[in-house]
Amino acid sequence: MRLVAFILNVVSTVSVGWAIIPLAWMIPICVRSWNIYKGTRPNTTAFGVVDLIFGNLVAGILLLVSKKEA
Structure with a gap:
């Protein structure tokens, strides 16, 4: 999901x-x-919300839904 979020960004x-x-x-x-x-x-x-508001809507949602650990 994080790779898809990066590609959308x-x-x-x-x-x-x-x-x-x-x-x-x-x-x-x-x-x-x-x-x-x-x-x-x-x-x-916080970064998921920032990406949701200022970046890409779908990428922000994907970052919020993905697991938080690296």
């Missing part, structure tokens, strides 16, 4: 690439979701 980042301001928070969200997928960062509820 990348797709939404690329699709919003025409606007500069949203990239200021979409790129760090994408990098953080990659680190969560690799296991170097913990999957927290």
Whole structure:
């Protein structure tokens, strides 16, 4: 589920690439979701909510539903 969340974050980042301001928070969200997928960062509820609101709706739900341990 975390890999799917990362892929959805990348797709939404690329699709919003025409606007500069949203990239200021979409790129760090994408990098953080990659680190969560690799296991170097913990999957927290706070990041799932941030991804849900500012990133991709489906990716945020997937991060909230996935297991919290790395």
